[in-house]
Amino acid sequence: MIKVSVLYPNGEDKKFDMNYYLEKHVPLVQGKLGIALKKADVDQGLSGAGPGSQAIYLAMCHLYFDSVEAFQNSFGPNAKEFMADIPNFTNTQPVVQISEVKI
């Protein structure tokens, strides 16, 4: 199992509309990826390790697939449409990482 993490960095004047994200963007992605997408986790940044410290990411999304190929085959043809929706909910530039799920 692999995980595609989409991390939305925090920063000055950076915004993230979690309502739009949960109500429009995630359903768009889920609908297009279909059964290739095994699971999706969405987190909203609260803080760093210490109380009152800034979260480094406004939000994180983790998408689970059976393999890198399953991700590429399902995501690739839709990447343009997914990216075109990003300005509708944030002005930050997401960072993407592909990981192998160990636990």
Add this chain to the structure above:
Amino acid sequence: MIKVSVLYPNGEDKKFDMNYYLEKHVPLVQGKLGIALKKADVDQGLSGAGPGSQAIYLAMCHLYFDSVEAFQNSFGPNAKEFMADIPNFTNTQPVVQISEVKI
């Protein structure tokens, strides 16, 4: 539900011993946190979004708790012991974020 993400940045000469981490560190953390820890996810970085690109994190760990208080009360008294074990599996400095689980 909240998630404490511990992110281990990649970089020149940065190393991460996943075997030690899975066999020693994670069981240490699980044992000390007990029932306060609802779930733990561990990922090993493979790449960035594109093939052949570098993963920004060598590894990520996500620890789930019922609340920030449940995290602080269980993690706080053990933080020193957990941190003392870090040099046994990596030479990178982890970044911590607390998030609210939305999905």
